[in-house]
Amino acid sequence: MRSKTRGAALAALCAGAMLVATACGSDDDSSESGDATTITWWHNSNNEPGMGYYEQVAKDFEADHPGVKIEISAMAHEDMVDKLDAAFQAGDIPDVYMERGGGELADHVEAGMVKDISDSAAEEIEKIGGSAGGWQIDGRTYGLPYSIGVVGFWYNTELFEQAGITEPPATMDDLIADVGKLQDAGITPISVGAGDKWPAAHYWYYGALRACPSDVLKDAVTSLDFSDACFVKAGEIVEQLLAAEPFNKGFLTTKAQEGATSASGLLATGKVAMELAGHWEPGVMQGITEDGKGLGDRTGWFPFPTVEGGQGDPADALGGGDAWAVAEEAPDEAVEFARYLLSDEVQTGFxxxxxxxxxxxxxxxxxxxxxxxxxxEVRDAAPFVQLYFDTAFGTSVGGAMNDEIALLFAGEASPQDVVDATQAAADMEQ
Amino acid sequence: MTDRGAATDAVPVDPQEATRREEPRRVAPRPVGSGWRQRLEIAFFVTPALALMAVFVVWPVVSAVRMSFFRWKGFGPMDDFVGWSNYDLVLHDEVFRDAVAHNFTIVVLSIVVQLPLGLGVALLLNRRIRARGLLRTIVFVPYVLAEVIAGVVWYQLLQPESGVVDGLVRAVGLTPPDQGFLGTPDLALWTVFVVLTWKYLGLAILLFLAGLQGVPDELYEAAQLDGAGWWQVQRRIAIPLLAPTIRTWCFLSMIGSLQLFDMVWILTGGGPANATTTMATYLVSQGTQRHNYGIAGAASVILFVVGFVMALAYQVFVLRRDTAVER
Incomplete structure (x- = not known):
């Protein structure tokens, strides 16, 4: 009697559990259904003309490859990054997706989730040349970079004129002098989204790029050794600029790109004269302004100024980019498609x-x-393009570094603290 | 609760409890000899809820505990066992210690500031005044607003220079802080607290008003007959009888302050210079931003333990009075 009761209760429990299980359902998205091959592709061009262009690209590829179907998911960049994180955790990533290289890619490769395309896409890799380096680990290539940009100052030509600045600053001293001129004219010189940390960190990265010879930087990325004195100098360069108080009010909590009060928004609406940002800036500003034009023809650009006594090549640049990577378990056609995305035809349209x-x-x-x-032109002329340090070192070390740089901006950490915190986080990785 | 009901027919109960339970039983008499059937029914109806709880509560807690003993980036196999080192790291991290301090600052401030304020407004709104219903609604509106929306609106209001708050401060002849209220490390936590008070005062007032409805009118009347003034009536009758409600509110407020996340995340993201980090923002930034899931796991276990211990202590030392009165 007793065991019978238990048995019945167990059966009821199972019935209940099944009810839940079937209610949740399970969607099985196997990449191969029937004899057609489906390739899933995630990208972040969710605005026209990019979105329409990519749809056309996928259609062209499908026409050339009968039996292949491409399933596109176009998302806003931040959404895509979040979804990719979740996909990596679940171990089920899209066949073709965006990789930013550096430490992040290294982690993905170590987990065995990214396809080695060194041989299957050798032709494209050769065409891209040295830029593919950021997506290579131990001589093997795991991504095809399709867009690489460099960071520099975007400025409002009209406000520069108003302040009587005739040409963009070439040295740090010039920049600080120009900051003074803008302040005298009642214009806030620079906006920085230090609330998001990485925009502030870019100043330090550039400081390191100007202070350190490129081989010291190249070494540091692999050895994670920051003992060279030039890394402290990087912080001192930032402090020198901070002393001129060039930044927008409340910059410690300013966001990078969201809305009119963000760093990009302040530049786009003519509230500040310049901002240090990457090649995405005109696009971001267009998205923020109502007329969709951003600064329009008032947009100017100059590279990060040179620093006296710096050992870095003044033409070196800080940059980064996006590459198409293929999931380890993706069908061969996915590699074909990634190669097609790098073809002369598609890149020209891009x-x-x-x-x-x-x-x-x-x-x-x-x-x-x-x-x-x-x-x-600047990018192609640069003898060395340093990948954003936070990307290069991976989220863990990069995050610790950015946090400490944000503290430097708040006046609560010294240049030595930045080096120490980064080193401490790097030592934990090993 | 349910298995307790099933067990009562076997276990002898103390007479007091038995009398209390008699009444509902008379209303719905249990069919004799079908104990197993009832168990079956209970099992059938409870299982979905239990399954959901296992999937969405128990399993995440267990996996967070497991995670906290590994170094793990969020994908791939979790095989780098590090023992207690994540806990060691978190407990020695100055940012986390500050976060704990911020949480407790908010816990104490909430009770010290919001309790008298909420009580005062509730007592006032309990009087027969004109437009009482309207005033009660207005007071409660902030609480109904979605936290994210309220946060974004306050973020805009608190913008330096262009923000409304700065404008108001200037209009009365004061100088707003140079970097804004949220951008100045020494002011940021206080500013966040002011916004939190604005947001959550409504709940306190609503609870207190509800509690005041439970105070019998006869008591007021009797006191008035004895010659007590309005203030005396509140102090000697309303507030003492409101004590169980106040204790419950304190409990809710404490737990809410310990888990504080949304408002901070929107207003400051934990900055400037880590001046407003809380345990929750710490674990989210370690987990989703830095991909140190082991450290985030350890931080979440610590948050869980702190919350659990405080809740338990409060139950044992403070709320027991209320449950004892009931019996």
């Missing part, structure tokens, strides 16, 4: 639509936007 700075040299001339075209 450039014509001002979607970024193409890496395929054949597409270089197709960039229409004068600001972006100028940036492309």
């Amino acid at each position: 450039a014509e639509n001002d979607m970024g700075l193409p890496t395929n040299p054949a597409a270089g001339d197709a960039v229409k936007d004068p600001a972006l075209a100028g940036l492309l």
